[in-house]
Amino acid sequence: MSTTSLVKGTAVPAALPWSGLLALSTAAFTAVVTELLPAGLLPRMAPALGVSEARVGFLVTGYAAASFVAAVPVTALLRGLPRRPVLVGALLGFALSNAVVALSSSYGLTFAARLLAGVMGGTLWAMLAGYAARMVPPERRGRAIAVVLAGITLALSLGVPAGTALAGPTGWRAAFALLAGVAVLLTAWVRWRVPGFPGEERATRVPLARVALLPGIPVILSVTLFLLLGHQVMYTYVAPFSAHAGYGRTDVVLLVFGASTVAGIWATGLLVDRRPRATLLGALVLCAAVMLALGGYARVTAVLLMSVALWGAAFGGAPTLIQTALVDASGPSAADVATSLQTTVYNAGIAGGSLTGGLVLERLGPAALPWTALPLLAAALTTVALGRRHAFPAGRGTGRRA
Structure with a gap:
């Protein structure tokens, strides 16, 4: 697909690929809400899992620690693979993790699911900005990256508060179940509207x-x-x-x-x-x-x-x-x-x-x-x-x- 059009003989950048960029922005939104939602649900999750509020807070710690440990080695391992399958795999990992959290009554199993989500998060964040930049011509890269990273702002301003509020009438498990469903639907959106790109060649790394x-x-x-x-x-x-x-x-x-x-x-x-x-x-x-x-x-x-x-x-x-x-x-x-x-x-x-x-x-x-x-x-x-x-x-x- 051409990235420019001609208007009176002048090359004009094509419009942003909004559908694909919004899919990536939604992926950023899902990752941030998944990571931080336990912070808003400490009083509700602690009794159900039979642990203190501080130990529920460690579910955020576990996620972040897994992202910290996995981001560089997993990114290095996957750099040569086509980008879209890696993105879809990370989203399916989020879906599985949140589904397990929604169903689990075991703190150990819940913690393990959060570690999986953390690995997926480290993989996702290492590729989102670069993916957005490859979808547009150079003069539109800044705007494209801003659109994708707006998902972080929406997660902080709407996602985490909405998930916390949802847990009031429906229970905290419903919030994680909803996140799992969003991740599954998002994989279809990504396959439909986000273009595929090859991995990096070893000589250029x-x-x-x-x-x-x-x-x-x-x-x-x-x-x-x-x-x-x-x-x-x-x-x-x-x-x-x-x-x-x-x-x-x-x-x-x-x-x-x-x-x-x-x-x-x-x-x-x-x-x-x-x-x-x-x-x-x-x-x-x-x-x-x-x-x-x-x-x-x-x-x-x-x-x-x-x-x-x-x-x-x-x-x-x-x-x-x-x-x-x-x-x-x-x-x-x-x-x-x-x-x-x-x-x-x-x-x-x-x-x-x-x-x-x-x-x-x-x-x-x-x-x-x-x-x-x-x-x-x-x-x-x-x-x-x-x-x-x-x-x-x-x-x-x-x-x-x-």
């Missing part, structure tokens, strides 16, 4: 170690790790923290957070090309300030909800800013490999943050969660402040920075 040591990359990956550690300490256990603060509507708290991420991404889109460093520093300062407010005044409902709204706005924009810095530092030729490394670090942060938060919850109680998150977010802020030369300069470059 860029070694991972070489990309990891490019100037700026280690600093950017460190910021990713600190941010996700601090964020996930609180986000995974937002249900018990809200209950501790005297506000039991976890679905409302998650909805406020998710809706605010939309505002954060919108504001970031206006500033990322002009003032990326200042915008990221501002977002991290705001995240740290929110933890101070939650630590001291969360029992005031207005403070709780306003803090969560500011937290969502700040966090919603930060990953986009970090991803932009990563692509600028790696350059276009190594961007896919750099993204796979970030996927690994991202999930390490989710796993470590949810594990740390669970241990703090069991030993010190929910009041200690924001104080645990605060130094991790401060570490992310300090790393950005010090990484001015290669990782987070004041303005954006056009390729890899020397």
Whole structure:
């Protein structure tokens, strides 16, 4: 299919392949909801599985740990295979995992199913952006990737809160069963509207170690790790923290957070090309300030909800800013490999943050969660402040920075 048309003798890029891109966006949505849904269902899942809320939180830890361990080796193993069958296989893995969670009464079996979902998630995230880029001409790649990654925002703003709310009248198992059904239907959509592409030829593959040591990359990956550690300490256990603060509507708290991420991404889109460093520093300062407010005044409902709204706005924009810095530092030729490394670090942060938060919850109680998150977010802020030369300069470059 031609990617251009002629209008008065001028080549004009064809319209975006919306159906295929929206299928990939829905895959991103499904992955994020699958990963984070247990965070909104801790009080309901714990009695059914016969474990504490902290151990239900470890279902998020297990998912992220499996993604962390599997992302690079599984991606390397599958790089030579045609892309669409790999994508379909990952979606079927999500369907199987969520179906098992919906039916299981055993914590061990549920945890194993979450590990499977984590492997599928690591595989999926390593290929989504590159897949979108291959579906459009070069001048449309940024927009195509933005469409696909919008699934993350929709998952945070609508998917996780809706799944939490659905569990009220129908039970938490229905939420996971619905996710399994969505994944199965999505495989048909992908086969119908997403084009097939060949795998990578061995001669064209860029070694991972070489990309990891490019100037700026280690600093950017460190910021990713600190941010996700601090964020996930609180986000995974937002249900018990809200209950501790005297506000039991976890679905409302998650909805406020998710809706605010939309505002954060919108504001970031206006500033990322002009003032990326200042915008990221501002977002991290705001995240740290929110933890101070939650630590001291969360029992005031207005403070709780306003803090969560500011937290969502700040966090919603930060990953986009970090991803932009990563692509600028790696350059276009190594961007896919750099993204796979970030996927690994991202999930390490989710796993470590949810594990740390669970241990703090069991030993010190929910009041200690924001104080645990605060130094991790401060570490992310300090790393950005010090990484001015290669990782987070004041303005954006056009390729890899020397």
